Amino acid sequence: MGWLLGAVAAWLIGWQINSRLARRPLSRATAFAGPVIFGLTVILIWECLVRGLDISPVLLPPPSQIIQTFGASLPLLWRDFVQTVVKGALTGYVLGCSAAVLLAVAIDRFPFLKRGLLPVGSFMAALPIIGLAPILVMWFGFDWQSKAAVVVVMVFFPMLVNTVEGLSDTGAMQRDLMRTYAAGYWKTLFKLRLPAAMPFIFNGLKIATTLALIGAIVAEFFGSPTKGMGFRISISVGQLAMDLVWAEIVVAAIAGSAFYGAIALLEKTLTFWHPSQRGRM
Template identity: 65%
Template sequence: MNASSRAIVLTPLVFLGCLYALNLVHSPAVTGQAGLGFWCFIAFLWLASIVALSGLSHLSPKSATLRRLVGLSVPVLFGAFLFFLWEVIVVGAGVPSVLMPAPSAIGSRFAASLPVLRDDFVQTFVKSVLSGYVIGCLSGFVVAIIADRVPFLRRGLLPLGNFVAALPVIGIAPIMVMWFGFDWPSKAAVVVVMTFFPMLVNTVTGLSAAGRLERDLMHSYAAGYWTTLVKLRLPAALPFIFNALKINSTLALIGAIVAEFFGTPIVGMGFRISIEVARMSLDMVWAEIALAAIAGSIFYGFVALVERGATFWHPSYRT
Protein backbone atom coordinates (compact mmCIF):
# COMPACT_ATOMS: atom_id res chain seq x y z
CA MET A 1 0.00 0.00 0.00
CA ASN A 2 1.55 3.35 -0.97
CA ALA A 3 1.55 6.52 1.10
CA SER A 4 -1.43 8.19 -0.53
CA SER A 5 -3.85 5.26 -0.27
CA ARG A 6 -2.65 4.73 3.32
CA ALA A 7 -3.55 8.34 4.04
CA ILE A 8 -7.00 7.97 2.51
CA VAL A 9 -7.72 4.94 4.72
CA LEU A 10 -6.02 6.28 7.85
CA THR A 11 -7.52 9.77 7.95
CA PRO A 12 -11.14 8.70 8.62
CA LEU A 13 -9.91 6.06 11.09
CA VAL A 14 -7.89 8.62 13.05
CA PHE A 15 -10.89 10.93 12.95
CA LEU A 16 -13.14 8.24 14.43
CA GLY A 17 -10.49 7.42 17.03
CA CYS A 18 -10.32 11.07 18.05
CA LEU A 19 -14.11 11.23 18.40
CA TYR A 20 -14.02 8.11 20.56
CA ALA A 21 -11.24 9.55 22.74
CA LEU A 22 -13.18 12.81 23.16
CA ASN A 23 -16.24 10.85 24.22
CA LEU A 24 -14.17 8.76 26.60
CA VAL A 25 -12.35 11.64 28.24
CA HIS A 26 -15.62 13.36 29.15
CA SER A 27 -17.04 10.25 30.82
CA PRO A 28 -16.97 10.56 34.67
CA ALA A 29 -14.70 7.54 35.05
CA VAL A 30 -11.88 9.12 33.02
CA THR A 31 -12.21 12.89 33.57
CA GLY A 32 -9.31 14.07 35.71
CA GLN A 33 -8.02 10.53 36.34
CA ALA A 34 -7.14 9.05 32.95
CA GLY A 35 -5.07 5.88 33.25
CA LEU A 36 -2.01 4.68 31.34
CA GLY A 37 -4.14 2.85 28.76
CA PHE A 38 -5.87 6.09 27.78
CA TRP A 39 -2.58 7.94 27.32
CA CYS A 40 -1.23 5.05 25.25
CA PHE A 41 -4.29 5.34 23.02
CA ILE A 42 -3.67 9.09 22.64
CA ALA A 43 -0.02 8.47 21.78
CA PHE A 44 -1.08 5.90 19.20
CA LEU A 45 -3.54 8.38 17.68
CA TRP A 46 -0.76 10.95 17.53
CA LEU A 47 1.52 8.62 15.58
CA ALA A 48 -1.33 7.57 13.27
CA SER A 49 -2.23 11.21 12.59
CA ILE A 50 1.38 12.03 11.69
CA VAL A 51 1.42 9.20 9.14
CA ALA A 52 -2.01 10.19 7.80
CA LEU A 53 -1.18 13.90 7.48
CA SER A 54 2.21 13.37 5.84
CA GLY A 55 0.56 11.00 3.37
CA LEU A 56 -2.19 13.54 2.76
CA SER A 57 0.29 16.34 2.10
CA HIS A 58 1.90 14.23 -0.67
CA LEU A 59 -1.43 13.66 -2.37
CA SER A 60 -1.73 15.41 -5.74
CA PRO A 61 -5.08 14.69 -7.38
CA LYS A 62 -5.67 15.59 -11.03
CA SER A 63 -8.50 18.07 -10.66
CA ALA A 64 -7.59 21.57 -9.51
CA THR A 65 -10.46 21.90 -7.03
CA LEU A 66 -9.57 18.60 -5.36
CA ARG A 67 -5.95 19.67 -5.13
CA ARG A 68 -7.04 22.91 -3.48
CA LEU A 69 -9.22 20.94 -1.08
CA VAL A 70 -6.35 18.65 -0.11
CA GLY A 71 -4.00 21.61 0.27
CA LEU A 72 -6.49 23.27 2.58
CA SER A 73 -7.32 20.10 4.53
CA VAL A 74 -3.77 19.50 5.81
CA PRO A 75 -3.43 22.70 7.86
CA VAL A 76 -7.09 22.48 9.00
CA LEU A 77 -6.76 18.89 10.17
CA PHE A 78 -3.43 19.64 11.82
CA GLY A 79 -4.94 22.59 13.72
CA ALA A 80 -7.95 20.51 14.70
CA PHE A 81 -5.67 17.77 16.03
CA LEU A 82 -3.76 20.28 18.16
CA PHE A 83 -7.07 21.41 19.67
CA PHE A 84 -7.97 17.77 20.25
CA LEU A 85 -4.68 17.18 22.12
CA TRP A 86 -5.26 20.31 24.20
CA GLU A 87 -8.75 19.10 25.08
CA VAL A 88 -7.90 15.51 26.06
CA ILE A 89 -4.75 16.45 28.01
CA VAL A 90 -6.44 19.24 29.99
CA VAL A 91 -9.60 17.22 30.69
CA GLY A 92 -7.92 13.83 31.10
CA ALA A 93 -5.23 15.09 33.48
CA GLY A 94 -7.67 17.36 35.30
CA VAL A 95 -5.70 20.60 34.82
CA PRO A 96 -7.37 23.36 36.91
CA SER A 97 -9.28 25.76 34.65
CA VAL A 98 -7.48 28.74 36.27
CA LEU A 99 -4.25 27.46 34.76
CA MET A 100 -5.59 26.25 31.41
CA PRO A 101 -9.24 25.81 30.51
CA ALA A 102 -10.16 23.17 27.93
CA PRO A 103 -11.14 24.38 24.43
CA SER A 104 -14.64 23.01 25.01
CA ALA A 105 -14.97 25.10 28.19
CA ILE A 106 -13.73 28.19 26.32
CA GLY A 107 -16.11 27.43 23.46
CA SER A 108 -19.15 27.02 25.68
CA ARG A 109 -18.21 30.18 27.58
CA PHE A 110 -17.84 31.97 24.25
CA ALA A 111 -21.28 30.76 23.14
CA ALA A 112 -22.89 31.62 26.46
CA SER A 113 -21.55 35.20 26.57
CA LEU A 114 -22.18 36.25 22.97
CA PRO A 115 -24.00 39.51 23.90
CA VAL A 116 -21.13 40.60 26.18
CA LEU A 117 -18.54 39.66 23.57
CA ARG A 118 -20.51 41.54 20.93
CA ASP A 119 -20.58 44.69 23.04
CA ASP A 120 -16.86 44.37 23.78
CA PHE A 121 -16.14 43.81 20.10
CA VAL A 122 -18.11 46.88 19.05
CA GLN A 123 -16.48 49.03 21.74
CA THR A 124 -12.89 47.93 21.16
CA PHE A 125 -12.69 46.82 17.56
CA VAL A 126 -15.32 48.80 15.66
CA LYS A 127 -15.01 52.05 17.59
CA SER A 128 -11.41 52.24 18.84
CA VAL A 129 -9.41 50.09 16.44
CA LEU A 130 -11.11 50.88 13.13
CA SER A 131 -11.45 54.62 13.68
CA GLY A 132 -7.92 54.92 15.07
CA TYR A 133 -6.55 52.78 12.25
CA VAL A 134 -8.23 54.83 9.53
CA ILE A 135 -7.19 58.16 11.05
CA GLY A 136 -3.65 57.00 11.83
CA CYS A 137 -2.98 55.46 8.42
CA LEU A 138 -4.59 58.34 6.51
CA SER A 139 -2.70 61.03 8.42
CA GLY A 140 0.58 59.09 8.08
CA PHE A 141 -0.03 58.89 4.34
CA VAL A 142 -0.93 62.58 3.95
CA VAL A 143 2.05 63.72 6.04
CA ALA A 144 4.32 61.48 3.93
CA ILE A 145 3.07 63.20 0.75
CA ILE A 146 3.61 66.63 2.32
CA ALA A 147 7.07 65.60 3.54
CA ASP A 148 7.89 64.41 0.04
CA ARG A 149 6.80 67.75 -1.46
CA VAL A 150 8.57 69.90 1.14
CA PRO A 151 12.13 68.58 1.69
CA PHE A 152 12.83 70.46 4.92
CA LEU A 153 9.74 68.87 6.48
CA ARG A 154 11.11 65.43 5.65
CA ARG A 155 14.26 66.20 7.59
CA GLY A 156 12.25 67.66 10.47
CA LEU A 157 9.28 65.28 10.59
CA LEU A 158 10.96 61.92 10.32
CA PRO A 159 13.01 62.23 13.53
CA LEU A 160 9.90 63.57 15.29
CA GLY A 161 7.85 60.62 14.04
CA ASN A 162 10.64 58.31 15.18
CA PHE A 163 10.47 59.88 18.63
CA VAL A 164 6.69 59.40 18.85
CA ALA A 165 6.99 55.79 17.68
CA ALA A 166 9.56 55.09 20.38
CA LEU A 167 7.10 56.13 23.15
CA PRO A 168 5.82 53.00 24.94
CA VAL A 169 2.08 52.42 24.61
CA ILE A 170 1.88 51.98 28.41
CA GLY A 171 3.20 55.53 28.74
CA ILE A 172 0.94 57.26 26.24
CA ALA A 173 -2.27 55.40 27.12
CA PRO A 174 -2.84 57.13 30.50
CA ILE A 175 -2.02 60.50 28.93
CA MET A 176 -4.54 59.93 26.15
CA VAL A 177 -7.15 58.95 28.76
CA MET A 178 -6.47 62.27 30.52
CA TRP A 179 -6.82 64.15 27.24
CA PHE A 180 -9.74 62.40 25.56
CA GLY A 181 -11.70 60.86 28.46
CA PHE A 182 -12.52 57.31 29.47
CA ASP A 183 -14.51 56.28 26.42
CA TRP A 184 -13.24 54.98 23.08
CA PRO A 185 -11.78 58.24 21.65
CA SER A 186 -8.80 57.97 24.01
CA LYS A 187 -8.15 54.39 22.79
CA ALA A 188 -8.52 55.50 19.19
CA ALA A 189 -5.96 58.22 19.92
CA VAL A 190 -3.50 55.59 21.19
CA VAL A 191 -4.08 53.61 17.99
CA VAL A 192 -3.51 56.76 15.90
CA VAL A 193 -0.15 57.36 17.61
CA MET A 194 0.86 53.73 17.09
CA THR A 195 -0.15 53.43 13.44
CA PHE A 196 0.96 56.88 12.24
CA PHE A 197 4.69 56.29 12.12
CA PRO A 198 4.85 52.93 10.28
CA MET A 199 2.65 54.44 7.59
CA LEU A 200 4.74 57.64 7.36
CA VAL A 201 8.07 55.81 7.06
CA ASN A 202 6.80 53.20 4.60
CA THR A 203 5.11 55.74 2.35
CA VAL A 204 8.18 58.02 2.30
CA THR A 205 10.34 55.01 1.35
CA GLY A 206 7.79 53.80 -1.20
CA LEU A 207 7.61 57.19 -2.92
CA SER A 208 11.28 56.85 -3.87
CA ALA A 209 10.80 53.28 -5.11
CA ALA A 210 10.09 54.25 -8.73
CA GLY A 211 13.11 53.66 -10.98
CA ARG A 212 15.27 56.30 -12.64
CA LEU A 213 14.17 55.46 -16.20
CA GLU A 214 10.49 55.52 -15.24
CA ARG A 215 10.94 59.01 -13.76
CA ASP A 216 12.92 60.19 -16.80
CA LEU A 217 10.07 58.92 -18.95
CA MET A 218 7.58 61.07 -17.04
CA HIS A 219 9.98 64.02 -17.30
CA SER A 220 10.24 63.51 -21.07
CA TYR A 221 6.42 63.73 -21.27
CA ALA A 222 6.65 67.06 -19.42
CA ALA A 223 4.38 65.55 -16.75
CA GLY A 224 3.94 67.69 -13.63
CA TYR A 225 4.46 66.71 -10.01
CA TRP A 226 0.92 65.49 -9.39
CA THR A 227 0.65 63.55 -12.67
CA THR A 228 3.94 61.80 -11.89
CA LEU A 229 2.73 61.13 -8.35
CA VAL A 230 -0.58 59.60 -9.41
CA LYS A 231 0.56 57.72 -12.51
CA LEU A 232 3.96 56.51 -11.37
CA ARG A 233 5.12 57.09 -7.82
CA LEU A 234 2.00 56.08 -5.88
CA PRO A 235 1.47 52.82 -7.79
CA ALA A 236 5.17 52.04 -7.30
CA ALA A 237 4.76 52.81 -3.58
CA LEU A 238 1.74 50.52 -3.14
CA PRO A 239 3.71 47.46 -1.91
CA PHE A 240 5.27 49.64 0.80
CA ILE A 241 1.93 51.20 1.75
CA PHE A 242 0.29 47.78 2.07
CA ASN A 243 3.20 46.64 4.17
CA ALA A 244 2.40 49.46 6.59
CA LEU A 245 -1.34 48.63 6.47
CA LYS A 246 -0.60 45.03 7.46
CA ILE A 247 1.80 45.95 10.26
CA ASN A 248 -0.73 48.49 11.54
CA SER A 249 -3.65 46.01 11.48
CA THR A 250 -2.01 44.01 14.28
CA LEU A 251 -0.49 47.02 16.06
CA ALA A 252 -3.89 48.71 16.26
CA LEU A 253 -5.57 45.81 18.05
CA ILE A 254 -2.73 45.50 20.57
CA GLY A 255 -2.80 49.25 21.20
CA ALA A 256 -6.55 49.42 21.76
CA ILE A 257 -6.67 46.41 24.13
CA VAL A 258 -3.68 47.56 26.19
CA ALA A 259 -5.02 51.12 26.36
CA GLU A 260 -8.22 49.83 27.97
CA PHE A 261 -6.25 48.71 31.01
CA PHE A 262 -5.87 52.42 31.92
CA GLY A 263 -9.39 53.60 32.56
CA THR A 264 -12.40 52.71 30.50
CA PRO A 265 -16.20 52.45 30.74
CA ILE A 266 -17.41 48.98 31.80
CA VAL A 267 -17.19 47.55 28.29
CA GLY A 268 -14.35 46.58 25.94
CA MET A 269 -12.07 43.64 25.32
CA GLY A 270 -9.13 44.95 27.32
CA PHE A 271 -11.42 45.94 30.18
CA ARG A 272 -13.03 42.47 30.22
CA ILE A 273 -9.65 40.72 30.24
CA SER A 274 -8.38 42.81 33.15
CA ILE A 275 -11.45 42.30 35.38
CA GLU A 276 -12.01 38.63 34.53
CA VAL A 277 -8.39 37.86 35.42
CA ALA A 278 -9.03 39.51 38.79
CA ARG A 279 -12.15 37.35 39.21
CA MET A 280 -10.23 34.17 38.31
CA SER A 281 -12.65 33.32 35.51
CA LEU A 282 -9.95 32.47 33.01
CA ASP A 283 -12.33 30.87 30.54
CA MET A 284 -13.82 34.32 29.87
CA VAL A 285 -10.31 35.76 29.41
CA TRP A 286 -9.63 32.99 26.92
CA ALA A 287 -12.90 33.67 25.14
CA GLU A 288 -11.81 37.32 24.72
CA ILE A 289 -8.41 36.17 23.49
CA ALA A 290 -10.13 33.91 20.97
CA LEU A 291 -12.29 36.84 19.85
CA ALA A 292 -9.21 39.07 19.49
CA ALA A 293 -7.41 36.34 17.51
CA ILE A 294 -10.35 35.83 15.17
CA ALA A 295 -10.94 39.56 14.65
CA GLY A 296 -7.22 40.25 14.17
CA SER A 297 -6.78 37.40 11.68
CA ILE A 298 -9.80 38.41 9.63
CA PHE A 299 -8.65 42.04 9.61
CA TYR A 300 -5.13 41.08 8.52
CA GLY A 301 -6.47 38.61 5.97
CA PHE A 302 -8.76 41.26 4.50
CA VAL A 303 -5.88 43.75 4.11
CA ALA A 304 -3.69 41.00 2.59
CA LEU A 305 -6.47 40.12 0.14
CA VAL A 306 -6.87 43.75 -0.97
CA GLU A 307 -3.08 43.94 -1.31
CA ARG A 308 -3.07 40.94 -3.60
CA GLY A 309 -5.66 42.57 -5.82
CA ALA A 310 -3.92 45.96 -5.89
CA THR A 311 -0.31 44.82 -6.32
CA PHE A 312 -0.90 41.76 -8.53
CA TRP A 313 1.90 43.04 -10.76
CA HIS A 314 4.56 42.90 -8.03
CA PRO A 315 7.15 40.12 -8.57
CA SER A 316 6.06 38.38 -5.35
CA TYR A 317 2.50 37.86 -6.66
CA ARG A 318 2.98 37.39 -10.42
CA THR A 319 1.53 34.25 -11.87
Protein backbone atom coordinates in the same frame (compact mmCIF):
# COMPACT_ATOMS: atom_id res chain seq x y z
CA MET B 1 -5.35 7.24 31.69
CA GLY B 2 -7.69 6.85 28.71
CA TRP B 3 -7.58 10.55 28.02
CA LEU B 4 -3.77 10.60 28.09
CA LEU B 5 -3.64 7.73 25.62
CA GLY B 6 -6.13 9.68 23.52
CA ALA B 7 -3.76 12.65 23.50
CA VAL B 8 -0.87 10.49 22.31
CA ALA B 9 -3.09 8.87 19.67
CA ALA B 10 -4.32 12.26 18.44
CA TRP B 11 -0.71 13.42 18.10
CA LEU B 12 0.38 10.30 16.21
CA ILE B 13 -2.59 10.33 13.83
CA GLY B 14 -2.36 14.06 13.13
CA TRP B 15 1.37 13.84 12.48
CA GLN B 16 0.96 10.79 10.23
CA ILE B 17 -1.64 12.52 8.06
CA ASN B 18 0.48 15.62 7.77
CA SER B 19 3.69 13.82 6.87
CA ARG B 20 1.72 12.00 4.16
CA LEU B 21 0.45 15.37 2.96
CA ALA B 22 3.94 16.85 3.05
CA ARG B 23 5.29 14.12 0.77
CA ARG B 24 2.78 15.02 -1.92
CA PRO B 25 3.49 17.87 -4.31
CA LEU B 26 2.40 21.18 -2.85
CA SER B 27 -1.03 22.17 -4.04
CA ARG B 28 -3.74 24.51 -2.84
CA ALA B 29 -5.50 21.66 -1.04
CA THR B 30 -2.44 20.42 0.90
CA ALA B 31 -1.39 23.98 1.78
CA PHE B 32 -4.84 24.47 3.28
CA ALA B 33 -5.37 21.06 4.88
CA GLY B 34 -1.99 20.83 6.60
CA PRO B 35 -2.39 23.74 8.99
CA VAL B 36 -6.05 22.90 9.64
CA ILE B 37 -5.22 19.33 10.65
CA PHE B 38 -2.37 20.59 12.80
CA GLY B 39 -4.71 23.04 14.55
CA LEU B 40 -7.35 20.38 15.16
CA THR B 41 -4.69 18.03 16.55
CA VAL B 42 -3.49 20.65 19.00
CA ILE B 43 -7.05 21.32 20.18
CA LEU B 44 -7.68 17.58 20.62
CA ILE B 45 -4.46 17.12 22.59
CA TRP B 46 -5.34 20.13 24.74
CA GLU B 47 -8.78 18.71 25.53
CA CYS B 48 -7.39 15.25 26.33
CA LEU B 49 -4.55 16.57 28.50
CA VAL B 50 -6.80 18.88 30.52
CA ARG B 51 -9.22 16.03 31.21
CA GLY B 52 -6.57 13.36 31.64
CA LEU B 53 -4.34 15.32 34.02
CA ASP B 54 -7.32 16.81 35.87
CA ILE B 55 -6.15 20.38 35.36
CA SER B 56 -8.42 22.80 37.20
CA PRO B 57 -10.55 24.85 34.77
CA VAL B 58 -9.38 27.91 36.68
CA LEU B 59 -5.91 27.36 35.25
CA LEU B 60 -6.69 26.09 31.78
CA PRO B 61 -10.25 25.38 30.67
CA PRO B 62 -10.71 22.65 28.03
CA PRO B 63 -11.65 23.85 24.52
CA SER B 64 -15.14 22.36 24.82
CA GLN B 65 -15.89 24.58 27.79
CA ILE B 66 -14.51 27.63 25.99
CA ILE B 67 -16.81 26.96 23.05
CA GLN B 68 -19.75 26.61 25.43
CA THR B 69 -18.98 29.90 27.16
CA PHE B 70 -18.46 31.52 23.77
CA GLY B 71 -21.90 30.42 22.62
CA ALA B 72 -23.57 31.36 25.89
CA SER B 73 -22.20 34.89 26.11
CA LEU B 74 -22.49 36.02 22.49
CA PRO B 75 -24.36 39.30 23.25
CA LEU B 76 -21.73 40.27 25.81
CA LEU B 77 -18.87 39.44 23.45
CA TRP B 78 -20.54 41.39 20.66
CA ARG B 79 -20.87 44.49 22.85
CA ASP B 80 -17.18 44.26 23.79
CA PHE B 81 -16.26 43.72 20.14
CA VAL B 82 -18.13 46.84 19.00
CA GLN B 83 -16.62 48.93 21.81
CA THR B 84 -13.00 47.84 21.30
CA VAL B 85 -12.61 46.85 17.68
CA VAL B 86 -15.16 48.92 15.76
CA LYS B 87 -15.11 52.10 17.83
CA GLY B 88 -11.58 52.05 19.24
CA ALA B 89 -9.32 50.18 16.85
CA LEU B 90 -10.98 50.87 13.48
CA THR B 91 -11.49 54.60 14.08
CA GLY B 92 -7.91 55.00 15.22
CA TYR B 93 -6.62 52.86 12.36
CA VAL B 94 -8.35 54.94 9.68
CA LEU B 95 -7.36 58.26 11.26
CA GLY B 96 -3.77 57.24 11.99
CA CYS B 97 -3.06 55.65 8.64
CA SER B 98 -4.57 58.45 6.56
CA ALA B 99 -2.75 61.09 8.61
CA ALA B 100 0.53 59.23 8.12
CA VAL B 101 0.04 58.89 4.35
CA LEU B 102 -0.89 62.57 3.98
CA LEU B 103 2.12 63.69 6.02
CA ALA B 104 4.38 61.37 4.02
CA VAL B 105 3.19 62.90 0.75
CA ALA B 106 3.68 66.40 2.16
CA ILE B 107 7.18 65.66 3.46
CA ASP B 108 8.17 63.97 0.25
CA ARG B 109 8.36 67.38 -1.45
CA PHE B 110 11.14 68.49 0.89
CA PRO B 111 14.20 66.19 0.73
CA PHE B 112 15.73 68.02 3.70
CA LEU B 113 12.81 67.17 5.97
CA LYS B 114 12.68 63.65 4.59
CA ARG B 115 16.30 62.98 5.49
CA GLY B 116 15.61 64.06 9.04
CA LEU B 117 12.20 62.51 9.54
CA LEU B 118 13.02 59.05 8.23
CA PRO B 119 15.57 58.18 10.96
CA VAL B 120 13.45 59.84 13.65
CA GLY B 121 10.36 57.98 12.39
CA SER B 122 12.10 54.59 12.34
CA PHE B 123 13.41 55.32 15.83
CA MET B 124 9.92 56.15 17.07
CA ALA B 125 8.52 53.02 15.44
CA ALA B 126 10.88 50.92 17.61
CA LEU B 127 9.90 52.63 20.86
CA PRO B 128 7.39 51.17 23.33
CA ILE B 129 4.71 53.65 22.21
CA ILE B 130 2.11 51.66 24.11
CA GLY B 131 3.41 53.45 27.22
CA LEU B 132 1.59 56.57 26.01
CA ALA B 133 -1.70 54.80 26.80
CA PRO B 134 -2.10 56.08 30.39
CA ILE B 135 -1.39 59.65 29.26
CA LEU B 136 -3.88 59.52 26.41
CA VAL B 137 -6.51 57.93 28.67
CA MET B 138 -6.02 60.93 30.97
CA TRP B 139 -6.42 63.39 28.10
CA PHE B 140 -9.33 61.88 26.22
CA GLY B 141 -11.31 60.23 29.00
CA PHE B 142 -12.21 56.62 29.62
CA ASP B 143 -14.39 55.99 26.58
CA TRP B 144 -13.34 54.79 23.12
CA GLN B 145 -11.93 58.17 22.07
CA SER B 146 -8.82 57.60 24.17
CA LYS B 147 -8.40 54.09 22.74
CA ALA B 148 -8.65 55.47 19.22
CA ALA B 149 -6.01 58.06 20.14
CA VAL B 150 -3.62 55.35 21.35
CA VAL B 151 -4.18 53.46 18.09
CA VAL B 152 -3.52 56.62 16.04
CA VAL B 153 -0.13 57.11 17.70
CA MET B 154 0.78 53.43 17.43
CA VAL B 155 0.04 53.01 13.73
CA PHE B 156 1.33 56.44 12.71
CA PHE B 157 5.10 55.88 12.62
CA PRO B 158 5.30 52.45 10.91
CA MET B 159 2.86 53.79 8.33
CA LEU B 160 4.81 57.02 7.82
CA VAL B 161 8.15 55.26 7.35
CA ASN B 162 6.69 52.75 4.91
CA THR B 163 4.92 55.39 2.81
CA VAL B 164 7.96 57.66 2.62
CA GLU B 165 10.05 54.72 1.53
CA GLY B 166 7.45 53.66 -1.02
CA LEU B 167 7.20 57.12 -2.55
CA SER B 168 10.91 57.05 -3.40
CA ASP B 169 10.64 53.63 -5.02
CA THR B 170 10.48 54.90 -8.59
CA GLY B 171 13.39 54.73 -10.98
CA ALA B 172 14.89 57.80 -12.66
CA MET B 173 13.86 56.28 -15.99
CA GLN B 174 10.20 56.08 -14.99
CA ARG B 175 10.19 59.66 -13.71
CA ASP B 176 11.89 60.85 -16.89
CA LEU B 177 9.21 59.13 -18.91
CA MET B 178 6.53 61.03 -16.96
CA ARG B 179 8.44 64.24 -17.69
CA THR B 180 8.50 63.49 -21.44
CA TYR B 181 4.73 63.07 -21.19
CA ALA B 182 4.69 66.61 -19.72
CA ALA B 183 3.13 65.33 -16.51
CA GLY B 184 3.19 67.77 -13.60
CA TYR B 185 3.85 66.97 -9.93
CA TRP B 186 0.29 65.86 -9.16
CA LYS B 187 -0.08 63.77 -12.31
CA THR B 188 3.24 62.04 -11.57
CA LEU B 189 2.14 61.51 -7.98
CA PHE B 190 -1.19 59.91 -8.81
CA LYS B 191 -0.24 58.00 -11.95
CA LEU B 192 3.24 56.81 -11.09
CA ARG B 193 4.50 57.33 -7.57
CA LEU B 194 1.45 56.44 -5.46
CA PRO B 195 0.76 53.25 -7.42
CA ALA B 196 4.45 52.34 -7.16
CA ALA B 197 4.29 52.99 -3.42
CA MET B 198 1.26 50.69 -2.99
CA PRO B 199 3.19 47.54 -1.98
CA PHE B 200 5.00 49.54 0.74
CA ILE B 201 1.79 51.22 1.89
CA PHE B 202 0.08 47.85 2.18
CA ASN B 203 3.03 46.48 4.10
CA GLY B 204 2.53 49.31 6.58
CA LEU B 205 -1.24 48.77 6.65
CA LYS B 206 -0.75 45.08 7.44
CA ILE B 207 1.68 45.78 10.30
CA ALA B 208 -0.75 48.40 11.58
CA THR B 209 -3.71 45.98 11.82
CA THR B 210 -2.08 44.04 14.66
CA LEU B 211 -0.78 47.19 16.32
CA ALA B 212 -4.28 48.70 16.22
CA LEU B 213 -5.87 45.81 18.08
CA ILE B 214 -3.02 45.60 20.60
CA GLY B 215 -3.26 49.34 21.25
CA ALA B 216 -7.02 49.30 21.72
CA ILE B 217 -6.94 46.32 24.11
CA VAL B 218 -3.97 47.41 26.21
CA ALA B 219 -5.31 50.97 26.51
CA GLU B 220 -8.35 49.51 28.25
CA PHE B 221 -6.12 48.11 30.99
CA PHE B 222 -5.58 51.75 32.05
CA GLY B 223 -9.25 52.52 32.50
CA SER B 224 -12.39 52.10 30.44
CA PRO B 225 -16.18 52.11 30.71
CA THR B 226 -17.68 48.77 31.82
CA LYS B 227 -17.43 47.21 28.38
CA GLY B 228 -14.63 46.40 25.95
CA MET B 229 -12.38 43.40 25.39
CA GLY B 230 -9.42 44.62 27.41
CA PHE B 231 -11.71 45.58 30.29
CA ARG B 232 -13.48 42.21 30.22
CA ILE B 233 -10.17 40.34 30.15
CA SER B 234 -8.68 42.16 33.12
CA ILE B 235 -11.93 41.89 35.13
CA SER B 236 -12.47 38.19 34.34
CA VAL B 237 -8.88 37.35 35.21
CA GLY B 238 -9.52 38.91 38.61
CA GLN B 239 -12.66 36.76 39.01
CA LEU B 240 -10.77 33.67 37.77
CA ALA B 241 -13.40 33.23 35.03
CA MET B 242 -10.81 31.89 32.60
CA ASP B 243 -13.36 30.46 30.17
CA LEU B 244 -14.66 33.98 29.52
CA VAL B 245 -11.09 35.25 29.09
CA TRP B 246 -10.43 32.54 26.52
CA ALA B 247 -13.70 33.37 24.76
CA GLU B 248 -12.53 37.00 24.49
CA ILE B 249 -9.19 35.78 23.16
CA VAL B 250 -11.03 33.76 20.52
CA VAL B 251 -12.89 36.92 19.53
CA ALA B 252 -9.61 38.84 19.41
CA ALA B 253 -8.04 36.10 17.29
CA ILE B 254 -10.92 36.05 14.83
CA ALA B 255 -11.04 39.85 14.65
CA GLY B 256 -7.28 40.10 14.17
CA SER B 257 -7.09 37.47 11.46
CA ALA B 258 -10.15 38.83 9.66
CA PHE B 259 -8.78 42.37 9.77
CA TYR B 260 -5.41 41.22 8.43
CA GLY B 261 -7.07 39.00 5.84
CA ALA B 262 -9.25 41.85 4.59
CA ILE B 263 -6.22 44.11 4.09
CA ALA B 264 -4.30 41.29 2.37
CA LEU B 265 -7.25 40.68 0.05
CA LEU B 266 -7.46 44.39 -0.76
CA GLU B 267 -3.73 44.34 -1.51
CA LYS B 268 -4.16 41.44 -3.89
CA THR B 269 -6.88 43.20 -5.86
CA LEU B 270 -5.12 46.58 -5.95
CA THR B 271 -1.53 45.51 -6.59
CA PHE B 272 -2.15 42.52 -8.84
CA TRP B 273 0.50 43.91 -11.21
CA HIS B 274 3.33 43.73 -8.69
CA PRO B 275 5.89 40.88 -9.06
CA SER B 276 5.29 39.73 -5.47
CA GLN B 277 1.60 39.15 -6.24
CA ARG B 278 1.91 37.76 -9.75
CA GLY B 279 1.85 34.01 -10.14
CA ARG B 280 0.37 33.48 -6.69
CA MET B 281 -2.68 31.34 -6.36
